Each structure stands twice: as C-alpha cells, then as structure tokens.
Amino acid sequence: MRHLCLLLLLCCSISCTYTAKITDGATAVDRKQYDVAVPMLEREYKKAKTRKAKGEIALNLGKSYVETSNDEAAIEWYQKAYDNNAGPEALREKAAALKRLERYDEAIQVYTDAGFEIGSKYEFRKDISGAELAQKWLAEEAEGKEREFTVAPAGFNSRQADYAPVPFEERLVFTSDRAAAAGEEKFNWTGRGFTDLFVTDLEGSSSVDAFDSRVNTPDHEGTPAFSADGQEMIFTRCSSPGKREDAYCGLYRSERVGEGWGPASLLSFVRPGANYMHPALSEDGQQLFFSALLEDGWGGYDIYLSNRQEDGSWSDPILMNRAINTQGNEQFPTLDADTLYFSSDGLEGMGGLDIFRTWPTNNGRYAAPKNLKMPVNSGADDFAFSVVRRQGSGLDHTTTGYFSSNRPGGEGSDDIYMYTKKVLPPPPPDPTPVVYKNILDVTVVEKIYEDPTDNSSRILGVKPVPNATIIASIGDQSRTVNTDEEGRLSLVLVDDQNYQFRAERDEYLADEGSFSSRNLPKDPEAPEQRYELELELDKIFRNQEIVLKNIYYDYNESFIRADAQPTLNNLTTILERNPTIRIEMGSHTDCRGKPGYNQELSQARAQAAVDYLVEQGVDRARLEAKGYGEESPIESCICERCTEDQHQRNRRTTFRILE
Known part of the structure; x- marks a missing residue:
C-alpha cells in the first residue's frame, strides 16, 4: 500500500506525470x-x-x-x-x-x-x-491469550489493489484498480489501472460489480462516505487539471438520483494544489472527518473536521489536536457512532500504518488513541477499518466488519480482510487514584551531512544539539532554559494552553515551533501521555550557496511567479527569525543564449527576488542581488549535449549567508 494508499490515492504532495517519455x-x-x-x-x-x-x-x-x-x-x-x-x-x-x-x-x-x-x-x-x-x-x-479479534481474507480480493470497504445499504463499496476499472490508460506507478469504486454484497462474496458509471471515470476515484439515508455520497477523486500537470486529490459530493448518482461537485473548502481524501460522515450527517496534507498541519497527513452549515455547505476545516495527529501520517478516518477509527504511522505501532480508535469522553475531549494490536495490525500497512453489523449483547456481543492491509500472503498488493470482534471480560478495577499528566519533550536537533563542511552534501539524518537555548512562551510569560546533553527539554503541560518555543545556538539559524495542549485526552486507562516536538537548527555555512527549490521563471521573464512565492515566503520566515544575518540572492541561467543577455536576465531575476522579500517586510539593507549569468554551472556538461534536466539544475536561484 506504500505505492497507492500511503500517499494516497496518489500523487499527494508530489507530481505524477502520466505522459512524459521515460528513457532511463x-x-x-x-x-x-x-x-x-x-x-x-x-x-x-x-x-x-x-x-x-x-x-x-x-x-x-x-x-x-x-x-x-x-x-x-x-x-x-x-x-x-x-x-x-x-x-x-x-x-x-x-x-x-x-x-x-x-x-x-x-x-x-x-x-x-x-x-x-x-x-x-x-x-x-x-x-x-x-x-x-x-x-x-x-x-x-x-502465549495463547484469548483474542478479541479473529480475521480472514475477504472472498472478493483480486490480484490487484482492493481496499477501503464501507457498508452502503445492503452492499459493500470498496476501492480497486482491478482490470474492470474505467479507462484504458495504465498508471505507471503500479503498472495497473486507475482506481474506481466497486460493489459487492455485505457477506463479501466473490461477485463484484462496478459502481455507478457516472461516478467512476478514467481518473482515480475511491474511499466513499455515505449519509445515513443513502442520499448523499462524498468521495475522493484525484485528477490533473491539464496534460503533464500535477494531479491532486479532492473531496467531491454527489446526490442520489433514482437508482444512480448525479454529477459530482468539489467541496468548497478544497484548495487547489493540496490533497484531501478519505471522507467519513457522522451519523447525523453534520460532521465530516477527512485526511489532508495542508500547510497548517502537524506534519504529514492529518485528520481534519468540517461542520455542515445551515445552508448545507461545509465550514473551513478544523485541525484535530495532537492527541490524534502527529508529525507522521494520519489517514483513513472512519466512524462507528461516536468512535473514530483512523490509521497512523506517527503513533507507536507495529510498522507502517496501524489502526487506532478513540472516542469523545465526558469532558468533551477524545480518549488517548488505542492501538488495535494483532491480528488487525501487522508490520505492514493496516487501514480503513469499518463496522458492518452487531449481534448479541453483553459478553455474547460480537461485531463484524472489514479493514484493509498490504501484509504478506494476500491476493494482491492491498487486500480486504473480514474481522469478528468479541467482548472480553473486563480486567479487575484498579483502586489507585488517577493522576493525569501530559508531558512534552522538546528536542533540538541538527542535520547530519555526509560532508560536515558542505551543506549541499547528502543529509544522513538528524542528531540532538546539546546545551541549546530554548525560549518557552505561554501568552506573555516566557522563560529561557538550556537543553540537556540529549538536546531535550521536558515539561509538564498545563491544560488548554498554546505554547511557543524558540531554539537558538551560536552559529546556527534559530527555529521556532508551537504546541497546543487544548483538549488533550484525560483517559483513566492512560492517564500519562507523552508528546514530542522537534526544533531543527540549521548550521550556518557562511558564503556557501544554498539552492532554493521550486523557483521558476517564465521564458525570458524575471517576475516572481505565484508558484515561487511559497519558497520565498519560507525564506522570509528564516530572515524574520534571524534578524542579524545578511544574505545575497543569486540567480543563474543555463548556457543557452548570449552571455551578455544571460547576465542581464539573471541580475533582473535576482533583483526581483530581493524586491519580493522587501515587499514581505525584510529590510533591504540585509539583502544583495547578484546575477551570475551562465558563469557558475553546477552541471559540467557540454552545452549542446546537456539534457533538459541538466539545464534546469543550472537555471537556479540561490542564497548565501554573508559574513
């Protein structure tokens, strides 16, 4: 599922080019x-x-x-x-x-x-x-302890990818790239087709049919959520706005029309250039949970919540708190009454994505997420947990449903498994008074470079920075402390507070981060919870070129395009956090064109970058613009024999920290 679901329904934060010719x-x-x-x-x-x-x-x-x-x-x-x-x-x-x-x-x-x-x-x-x-x-x-779950593969799995089953009326709707999917184009990530929705009976027989043809298209469709009355469906569709353009996933809504479904429309809060997927509707249809990769998230994919407005539209997404979201990926939310199931590779688990459950407690917070353990979870990716039916009561109560996994031994790359869950006798009560405590470990780290003297060399990982300074702030109050030899500061959190942290050390660029203790769980079964926050300091390499990614210019033009602004905005943030440094903005062209013209064009482009930073509030005295033309390539190829990728790497915008 790493190929198709972790990023999911594809392309995610990266581009997928379907039509480019590949030669190596x-x-x-x-x-x-x-x-x-x-x-x-x-x-x-x-x-x-x-x-x-x-x-x-x-x-x-x-x-x-x-x-x-x-x-x-x-x-x-x-x-x-x-x-x-x-x-x-x-x-x-x-x-x-x-x-x-x-x-x-x-x-x-x-x-x-x-x-x-x-x-x-x-x-x-x-x-x-x-x-x-x-x-x-x-x-x-x-040890042979009594199991809460028993699992078995579903009878309708194919040799392709089958995943994310959800009950709909007396049927089961799931996502698959099996051969019967719409469209004839091959998806070169997997070598198979694009994903569509399929339907089978609730018992998971081998009989499978394609879902509504007005929903399935040659693009990717999957992971639907249905309203309780069966009249509304929200699902994921991943498509590219044009040939050779990046594909992104969005959430679409369709209404029931007779026995079929009407045209699908994109939900209003979905922004271009971002990925939204895996919708889940509450029983009353007033809340929509989903996974998204957005700039305001905690890292990776996060779970968000949107509320239905009086006019039927959906509110701006609300990021769920750090009890659920981590710096890893949280995906595939599903609901069973008020219990929220989701998958995470950021919470402690067996490997890959594990399935967790949580629920709102009496104090309005969510309980600490519980790992479903074996045999539902495995070392592989386990996700998309759904409840189909319940039977019996008390200790004779059983729940049946489905989940997905790419564990070894399946029919295809992703498979659907059926589970039965029974109620185990409760453990004896613990008379010890419950003391709740939430602890945050703030760790200051730095990159490990393959060549410690070269910031353009390969990054091998991170290591703690001992004795760094951390300024911790809550509202108007702040205190300054040093990290220990492990680069760590541990503190007991006060409820419902927003914390701000700034890490500093001589000859490093400062970093800042935040943490919210609002609505963290108070769970009697897990009264002590630990959270982590990393602050990464970049070592200052003076007068060394740093290439800024995703800075592109139109042919023969020097103005800053909209797709370059996020990178320059990040550089603005670095300059705001480090008010004493001065930088040179440099621009380079490739070797094509006359040298004099290339020099003028590169100078204009460097100046345009400086002017943009000044517009964002950076003092012009801290900035220099320098055009290098074609004189400093990083690809040492003969101009007429350079590939287009080599030309692109030479055509770069850089900055360097000055003495």
Whole structure:
C-alpha cells in the first residue's frame, strides 16, 4: 500500500506525470513510474561499471520494489546498495522493509547499525521502540491469550489493489484498480489501472460489480462516505487539471438520483494544489472527518473536521489536536457512532500504518488513541477499518466488519480482510487514584551531512544539539532554559494552553515551533501521555550557496511567479527569525543564449527576488542581488549535449549567508 494508499490515492504532495517519455530508470523513479523503472534499472545494474553507479541503481531498485509492494526483493536490493557504498540510507530502508515483514529482530539490528554509522542513535529510536513493542505483542499472541479479534481474507480480493470497504445499504463499496476499472490508460506507478469504486454484497462474496458509471471515470476515484439515508455520497477523486500537470486529490459530493448518482461537485473548502481524501460522515450527517496534507498541519497527513452549515455547505476545516495527529501520517478516518477509527504511522505501532480508535469522553475531549494490536495490525500497512453489523449483547456481543492491509500472503498488493470482534471480560478495577499528566519533550536537533563542511552534501539524518537555548512562551510569560546533553527539554503541560518555543545556538539559524495542549485526552486507562516536538537548527555555512527549490521563471521573464512565492515566503520566515544575518540572492541561467543577455536576465531575476522579500517586510539593507549569468554551472556538461534536466539544475536561484 506504500505505492497507492500511503500517499494516497496518489500523487499527494508530489507530481505524477502520466505522459512524459521515460528513457532511463532514474528518471522513471523521479517521475514515480516505479513499475516502468524496475526492468530498466535491472538492465542498467548489469551494465554498471563502478560501485558508485551500482549503489545508486540498487537504491532506486529497492525503492521501486517497495512502491510496487515487493518488500522481499527490496531488502535484497537495499543490501546490494549498501554493499556498493550507497550509505546509511540503504540500511534505513532495508530496516523499514524488514519491519513491515515482521522480521523485528533483524530490523532492530539494522536500525542500530544505521544509527551507529551516522552517529545518532536518536534518529532511529522510535523505529526501534515500535519494533520492540511489536515483539511484545507477538509474545503475548504466542502465549495463547484469548483474542478479541479473529480475521480472514475477504472472498472478493483480486490480484490487484482492493481496499477501503464501507457498508452502503445492503452492499459493500470498496476501492480497486482491478482490470474492470474505467479507462484504458495504465498508471505507471503500479503498472495497473486507475482506481474506481466497486460493489459487492455485505457477506463479501466473490461477485463484484462496478459502481455507478457516472461516478467512476478514467481518473482515480475511491474511499466513499455515505449519509445515513443513502442520499448523499462524498468521495475522493484525484485528477490533473491539464496534460503533464500535477494531479491532486479532492473531496467531491454527489446526490442520489433514482437508482444512480448525479454529477459530482468539489467541496468548497478544497484548495487547489493540496490533497484531501478519505471522507467519513457522522451519523447525523453534520460532521465530516477527512485526511489532508495542508500547510497548517502537524506534519504529514492529518485528520481534519468540517461542520455542515445551515445552508448545507461545509465550514473551513478544523485541525484535530495532537492527541490524534502527529508529525507522521494520519489517514483513513472512519466512524462507528461516536468512535473514530483512523490509521497512523506517527503513533507507536507495529510498522507502517496501524489502526487506532478513540472516542469523545465526558469532558468533551477524545480518549488517548488505542492501538488495535494483532491480528488487525501487522508490520505492514493496516487501514480503513469499518463496522458492518452487531449481534448479541453483553459478553455474547460480537461485531463484524472489514479493514484493509498490504501484509504478506494476500491476493494482491492491498487486500480486504473480514474481522469478528468479541467482548472480553473486563480486567479487575484498579483502586489507585488517577493522576493525569501530559508531558512534552522538546528536542533540538541538527542535520547530519555526509560532508560536515558542505551543506549541499547528502543529509544522513538528524542528531540532538546539546546545551541549546530554548525560549518557552505561554501568552506573555516566557522563560529561557538550556537543553540537556540529549538536546531535550521536558515539561509538564498545563491544560488548554498554546505554547511557543524558540531554539537558538551560536552559529546556527534559530527555529521556532508551537504546541497546543487544548483538549488533550484525560483517559483513566492512560492517564500519562507523552508528546514530542522537534526544533531543527540549521548550521550556518557562511558564503556557501544554498539552492532554493521550486523557483521558476517564465521564458525570458524575471517576475516572481505565484508558484515561487511559497519558497520565498519560507525564506522570509528564516530572515524574520534571524534578524542579524545578511544574505545575497543569486540567480543563474543555463548556457543557452548570449552571455551578455544571460547576465542581464539573471541580475533582473535576482533583483526581483530581493524586491519580493522587501515587499514581505525584510529590510533591504540585509539583502544583495547578484546575477551570475551562465558563469557558475553546477552541471559540467557540454552545452549542446546537456539534457533538459541538466539545464534546469543550472537555471537556479540561490542564497548565501554573508559574513
């Protein structure tokens, strides 16, 4: 499911170009065409003449096999990559694949080796603790303790991807890229078709039909949510606005028309250039939960909530709190009455996405998320939990439903599993008084560069910064403290407060972060909760060029395009946080065109970037503009033989911190 659901229904924060011609494996990987990449890379590996080339190709092969759901092959290629000097990244990815296959002892050892190699045990601490927790749960399973859940694969799985089943009337609607999906174009990420909605009976028989043809299109459709009366459907559709343009996922609404469905319209709060997916409607139809990758999130995909307005429209999304959302990915929310199920790879789990549940408590907060453990969760990605029916009462009560997983042994890349849940006898009451405590660990970290003297060298991970200064603020009150030798500051949180943090150290750029303790859980079953916040300090490399990504100009033009503004806005934030530094904005052209013209054009572009920063409030005295023309390429190719990608890398905008 890493290929199709973790990012999900595709493209996510990255572009998917469907029509570009691919001539080599590295380009195929860069453009997310992993199924296309595999045979190309295997041929290239056999022909490679240096260890460096073999290592790079093997690393791409490992990634391609992960994204096409073959972790066993990925492990082999990541080991080959490491053996050919690909570095600790190969170990990191090998360990993650081992963890997904539940080979936890091996995963822990490889994570340990990777931490030793980069000089930071901090980097892999959560990966190791999750593997150790999974080992504990596996040991409990081996003891033969009574299980709450029993699971079995559904009878309608195909050799393709099948996932996210939801009950609708007396049927089950799910998402699949099986051969019967609409459209004839192949999706080069997976080598299969685009996803559509399909329907089967609630018992999960092998009989499957395509959902309404007015909903299914040649684009990606999936993960629907239905209103209780069956008259409204909200679903995910991922499409590109034009040929060779980035595809993004949005939430669409359709109304029932007779036995079919009417035209779908995009929900009003969906912004262009962002990804929204996995809708879930409350029983009364007044709340919509969904997953999105937005700038205001806590990191990765987060769960949001929107309320229905009096006119039937939906309110602006509300980011759910840090009890649920993490710096990882939270996806696939589903509802059973007031119980919220969702999947996360940021909360402690067995590997990949694990399924958790939470519910509103008497004090209006949500309970601390509970991991559903084995056999629902596994080392792989487990997601999209749904409840279909209940029977009996008391200890004879059972619940049946479905969830999705890409665990080994299934029919396809993602499969649907049926579960039965029974009620276990409650544990004896604990007479100990409950004391609630929420603790925040703020850790100051810095990047580990492959070459410690070069900020353009490969980043291997992060490590703690000891004895850094943290300024912690609540409203108008603040205090200044130093981190310990582990780069950490731990504090007990006060309820319903917004915390602001600023981290500083000499010869580093300061960083800032925030944390809200509003509505954190007070759960008698888990009275003490720990949260984490990382503040990352960038070491100052004076007079070294830093390339700004996503700064593009129209042909022969120098004005700042709208798609360049977010990058320059981030640079504005850095300058605001570090008011004593001065920078040079540099602009470079490629080698095509006359040198004099290129010099003038690059100077105009650098000046346009400076003017934009001044418009954002940066003091002009802190800024210099310098056009380099074509005199400082980073790709040393003969101009007539440079590829378009090489020309693009030479055509760059940079900044450097001045003495």
